[in-house]
Amino acid sequence: MDQPQQRVxxxxxxxxxxxxxxxxxxxxxxxxxxxxxxxxxLDRAAATPPDLVVLDLMLPGLDGLQVCRRLRAKGPVPxxxxxxxxxxxxxxxxxxxxxxxxxxxxxxxxxxVLRVAxxxxxxxxxxxxxxxxxxxxxTLDPAARYARDARGLLTLTLREFxxxxxxLRHPGRAFSREELMxxxxxxxxxxLSTVTVHVRRLRHKVEHDPARPRLIxxxxxxxxxxxxxx
Numbered sequence: 001m002d003q004p005q006q007r008v009x010x011x012x013x014x015x016x017x018x019x020x021x022x023x024x025x026x027x028x029x030x031x032x033x034x035x036x037x038x039x040x041x042l043d044r045a046a047a048t049p050p051d052l053v054v055l056d057l058m059l060p061g062l063d064g065l066q067v068c069r070r071l072r073a074k075g076p077v078p079x080x081x082x083x084x085x086x087x088x089x090x091x092x093x094x095x096x097x098x099x100x101x102x103x104x105x106x107x108x109x110x111x112x113v114l115r116v117a118x119x120x121x122x123x124x125x126x127x128x129x130x131x132x133x134x135x136x137x138x139t140l141d142p143a144a145r146y147a148r149d150a151r152g153l154l155t156l157t158l159r160e161f162x163x164x165x166x167x168l169r170h171p172g173r174a175f176s177r178e179e180l181m182x183x184x185x186x187x188x189x190x191x192l193s194t195v196t197v198h199v200r201r202l203r204h205k206v207e208h209d210p211a212r213p214r215l216i217x218x219x220x221x222x223x224x225x226x227x228x229x230x
Contacts, residue, residue: 009050011038036060049077051120052077072157100157167216177223
């Protein structure tokens with residue numbers, strides 16, 4: 001049986017950008033909805049829930065950060081943020097509120113389609129029958145996509161979940177940010193601050209004291225290590 005087409009909501013107030021992105025996504029086999037401002041994006045997402053949102057940061061009505069927060073409050077829909085080149089602070093803010101990826105303008109439409117496909121592939125359902133992962137007082141079910149510790153269920157974004165699963169599968173091993181970007185994000189290129197931000201966000205959710213992490217520790221000169229006995 002053929003898989004149903006995945007639906008992408010493109011949100012940008014520049015009609016030229018929207019048209020080009022829509023054309024490339026359509027050619028790649030996606031169903032595409034459009035919105036030109038923040039309130040319209042929320043209305044479209046509520047009327048027809050998308051599988052992923054391509055979201056411009058600078059929008060009339062509500063900016064992309066506000067839209068991303070409100071989308072995240074309703075469920076873990078993947079978000080690819082569009083930002084202006086050089087606005088590193090804005091990109092970091094986008095990742096902080098839960099964006100899974102970002103692409104800087106001006107961008108290659110082909111690269112954007114590849115990023116969309118990569119995020120959807122990485123956030124798709126796991127194969128059934130996978131074993132539970134344990135470590136550091138955390139239990140994670142890759143198939144059911146939930147994680148919990150002694151305090152209860154952990155509220156993780158899709159990318160945070162994948163990062164935690166990777167750490168739990170490889171306790172005690174140090175990974176560089178480049179390795180994490182390749183294995184968790186599935187990218188051979190990209191801004192390594194993406195990894196840094198997600199590790200920081202994950203620490204705030206799994207550590208009792210994020211300022212003194214005992215589970216996800218920094219290995220100076222290398223990267224990060226999960227210490228399951230923490």
